[in-house]
Amino acid sequence: MDHVRTTCSLCEASCGAVMTVEDGRILKVAADREDALSGGFICAKGAAIPDLEADPDRVRTPLLRKNGELMPVSWEEAYAFIDDRLSAILAEHGPQATSVYVGNAAAHNLNIITYFEDLAKALGTTNLFTAASLDQNPRQVMSGLLYGDEFALYVPDIDRSQLVWIMGANPAESNGSMMVAPGFLGRMQKMHERGGRTVVFDPRHTMTASRASEYVPITPSGDAAFLAGVAHTLLKLGPPKTTALSLVDDVATIEEWLAPFTPEAVAEACGIDAETIVRLATELRETEAAAVYGRLGTTTQLFSSLTCWLMDMVNIFAGNLDVIGGSMFPKPLLAQPNTIGPSGVGAGFTVGKWKSRVSGAPEVVGQMPMACMAEEMDTPGEGQIRALFCLAGNPITASPDTQRMAAAIDGLDLLVCLDIYQGETASKADVVLPSPPRLARANYDAYLYRFTVRNYGRYTQQYRPLETHERSDRETLLRLMAIAQGHGWDADIDALEDATLAATVEAMTLVPESAIEGRDPAEIMTALSTLEPMERRMDFGLRIGPFGDGFGSRKGISLQTLKESPQGVDCGPLVSRLPESLRTTSGRIEAVHDIIGAELNRLTRWLGETRPRFTLIGRRQLRSNNSWFHNLKRMQHPTRECTAQINPLDAAKLGVTSGDLLRVSTPKAAIDIPAEVSDTLSPGVVSIPHGWGHEMLDGKLNVASANPGVNVNRIVNYDDVDPLTWNGRLNGMPVDIAKLETN
Ligand SMILES: Nc1nc2c(c(=O)[nH]1)N[C@H]1C(S)=C(S)[C@@H](COP(=O)(O)OP(=O)(O)OC[C@H]3O[C@@H](n4cnc5c(=O)[nH]c(N)nc54)[C@H](O)[C@@H]3O)O[C@H]1N2
Ligand SMILES: Nc1nc2c(c(=O)[nH]1)N[C@H]1C(S)=C(S)[C@@H](COP(=O)(O)OP(=O)(O)OC[C@H]3O[C@@H](n4cnc5c(=O)[nH]c(N)nc54)[C@H](O)[C@@H]3O)O[C@H]1N2
Ligand code: SF4
Ligand SMILES: [Mo]
16 A cells, blocks of 8 residues: 555645555545645545546546547547548648637646647647636736736735735635635634734625635625725825835826725725725725735626736735735746746737637737637638637536537537546547546646745656556647647657757747856756656756756756655745836836726726626535536535525515526526525625536436536626626626526
8 A cells, every 4th residue: 555645736726635545546535744835734625536536437548439429449549530630621721720728627737738838839720718718817917917927926925914805716615716825714714813814805605704804795896896996095095115016107197097986986886885995995004914815706707807907906005015924926936937037027918919810809818718719610711610629628518608619619520628527528529538547647736836825836746657548648739739730640759849848948048047048958958868758848947947956057946856855845935026026028017008097987887887686606616626526426515506596685585495496597598597595695696606517418427417407607698708808707797587487
């Protein structure tokens, strides 16, 4: 029996875990008490890894559609089929007829996160879509515009804070997002014990709210109004002198913009009275170590980009940005754009470098927004998408307008899914390629460590070699790239990759102030040559990173350091990074943009509008993971039912009790779903979780199909995307509700 260190990597908490392994089977998964970040925490999902790995419904070999059915085949046969079909599409319609979609599970998979952009490049397409445009793009775009780097993502320095505002986030159940802070409730508890406070702003009294010092119900999408009132108040209080504030361009314009947003002017619209707004703003200003943190409820609503911008303004005007215990920019161990090259200045950031074919949607962070994916597939004409490579995602269930997305995907000439299950999307594929089991993968949560509450990293080495029927995701993606480039699936992928790495190394030796500026690229390649191909990339990124040894030019870490410390390498608490971390062209915080002025005008108009009778919001569930994790019996739980929660007052008016069927509709469509009467909801708000609707699986995943739930995205549309980012609006839609009369 072995005890094997791993990182759970199922969600963004990235908890250290220890697996008990016997005869190649995982018997048990427990918390790793020695992990410097998670310190002995895991949740029910982490503990269910043995069930996940043993699930008989998992895809373990490539599947190819034959006579309408997905049948197990060899990798060679699957690749040969893809090569034939893709070559024909490329020859007839060109590279823009191909596309890539990357889902959430890619953020937890080192290989997929490392190579997905290369796959789109190899295909030669700009049709790269990711779940980020149903999620955090407004945050990333604001970070890009203000700080010059889309990954300049600050987090609450929770372990040293005395006050944290949590807006539109429920880390008690999501386990934290764009904030790697495992065991969040424990961290919050410690904060309370040292006299600190937490305040939750949410239309629903969530599990996080029930553990917070204060809960402030807020009208859905009311955050921008509220934060504008707070920012206005802070400016009146006289902002403190901080480095962050001294770096902000054109504070006068911002003051002018915010002048009309008095607490009195915004109170009714956000549902928080003026006195409370002033009290909260004053507390924020007077507490030295305070942070404002916002997540999905702030980035997928009516004013997503504006809300993110206002959060920046509030953090800055309260004196909280880049100070210990405030909102701080992490310094990841792997080199990032804002840790290499000349510090404090850079190339800046823009949106809309290219536009989509049908609606002219802008490019955002190098990708096309999901809001235009279905129309790019189902609108005929030159450039119509005919092939999709879907990596670790389930767009049919995750994306608004499920019906259109499903029909568009049905109409493709080629759908290849890299997945571990035949979910709603993969079950429609021509080819499904499986990721290897956990014990046969190495992992490093490279994506997540960009927003971790300490400067930390944990590398998990591969426990056992791949079996003959298994392939690493790296190999799969490189073979798909080789096919796309016409080299054939059996090309020498290591040689192809080495050529790319050599070019990256050479480029870095030319970057001023890089850790290897002026060095001989051949010397660096030789230093990397003893490692496995994937490890070469990791080692390179770590050694030129802020804590790296610069290939012998200074004392520091390398991949070897991480290998010797499987419980994680902790490079200490967050440090102040302004102005060094800026990569704007001006070297300042560029906060004034026309779009913000326009959005504030839209907000002003909204303040005077009549509110809908019912507003729909989402809800994450502890034992779920978006559209998956529903196939494990052990994860079923009374708190994980797919219900529409409504307030008792609304229920009484509608004559509804828990269990009655409700018809919830938008002008687009209606769904019928059981009601759950709950006083956690503000009146007029209805909450439905996403990720359900497994009737589409036709019984394929046994447990999930037996308890299918209803897909809320059937009634969610793209009618009003965020104007700047085209991010999906998944919270705050007006809906109608009626009791469904049954005979
Ligand atoms: N209405 C509504 N819609 C939403 C949301 C909402 O709040 N409300 N949330 C949005 C958000 S934030 C997101 S991130 C998206 C998520 O959108 P998606 O990422 O498209 O959906 P997931 O359900 O997370 O799909 C993950 C897929 O990865 C597969 N998978 C799991 N592990 C692995 C692995 O190791 N390897 C491979 N290859 N595949 C794996 C799973 O089987 C599943 O098919 O949904 C969005 N959609
Ligand atoms: N157990 C579990 N964990 C997960 C996931 C999962 O499906 N299950 N999904 C993962 C993913 S992909 C993500 S992106 C993260 C998300 O992580 P979080 O953002 O922490 O999770 P949510 O539960 O979506 O929290 C959003 C909150 O916003 C509230 N809300 C809705 N509209 C508004 C609004 O207008 N204003 C305010 N202030 N609040 C509003 C909702 O009531 C909800 O409580 O979770 C990740 N972790
Ligand atoms: S919180 Fe997330 S990373 Fe930690 S054990 Fe649970 S699912 Fe895994
Ligand atoms: Mo997400």
